Amino acid sequence: MVGNPNVGKSVVFTNLTRRYAEVSNYPGTTVEVSRGFWLGHQVADTPGVYGLTGANEEERLTEALLADAEVIVNVVDATRLRRDLFLTLQLSGRGVPMVVVVNMMDEVRRLGQRLDLAKLETLLGVPVVAATAVHGEGMDELAQVLGHLCHKKKNSARRLQDSASLRARANEIYEKIAAPGGAPGLSPLDKWLTRPLSGLLTAALVMAIIWWLIGRMAADKVVGFTEGIVFNRWLLPPLVRMLTSIVPPGLLQQILIGDFGLLTMALAYGIGLLLPLVFSFYLLLSLLEDSGYLPRLAVLLDNAFRPLGLNGKGVIPLILGFGCVTMAVISTRMLSTRRERIILSFLLGLAVPCSAQTGVIAMMLVPMGLGWLALYAACSRRS
């Protein structure tokens, strides 16, 4: 299953295989290849790519998977068809039986646009299925087409044209099947979020909300309840009493219920402390992804992050790092290149103290006076 980022491949994959793939509206959600089965055939959901030029990891991974593919399901966004046809043409030249799923047809209808999909089918020479995968529309038809394609043999691959010729051909096809669209523009909300003053104010507010929800609500209140009350008050005391009467004092008892025991510490920390933090972190991250706020924030802060070799998206892990560096390192996956992920991971490791470290640093600095605190703040800014 191949397509541009954010076209709904993972939803089509879930509909076909009944297996959940991580879905969000932020490009690059499918960071790994999800695999499932449809009528005994393996289905692979590849990362979103704009073309097969070998320009990045995702494209190379998709190329490698395509080498063994028996059928290609190319998912395209009906509202971005001009862009997506480039990849479709690259794929159709490989000689592998292929179906094009034109997804998000409900959006096309809502916008009052028209697409001549019968003509598209003729021009491409492969079956085309109209779909709105989130509502399950077109999925039965896709299953029927796939049933036929699975028995088809591969043809010999055509020599690939250069990218400029492919683009020209994609534009030519698009102009034959769709009416030209108007000029795109930023919505008032986009303008608000990407203008320096209003954007920074909103970003500060969003970061403050994240910090409050994770740092105060989850780490303090929720963990205080799950670890402090559920585990330390309700679960562990009877468990310790029971095991003390069963297990004789010694090494085994220490391993199970000692100060650093499997049940007393590992279970309580794993479920009582870390689980609420991880859950609330992912909940907020997915809210940011689904709202489409992250690309706007990246535009706003791109300038500030350029000297660090990063782009504006780097702000989210950096802010989260002040709460928990481990969580922040996990969130570096939102950056597009390996280089950016490494730079940011080093920054998080070396220059961003987590909430616990900040507390210790503050305690050490307070007796030394305000001057040292100011010096530390200045050095932290420089690093």
Added chain:
Amino acid sequence: MNLLSAFPGKRYVVLKIKDPKVRQQADCLGMGEGEDVYCCARRGNGPVIIGRAGQMVAVGVEVARGIQILPSRPRKG
């Protein structure tokens, strides 16, 4: 002129893209050489947001500097 000189609200034709990798990516996105693009916004010294056929792309300063453009003639009709 390069993309950094583009005015928001104006249409431009992409004349030349210096970096071959960027050129290839631009072709994938439908914003390659010869394409008609629309400047949606410019954020200070930061990215230029350009659009084509309903989609928008934010182009970073370094990349934008290497993209030569010309003002597009108004369409007939």
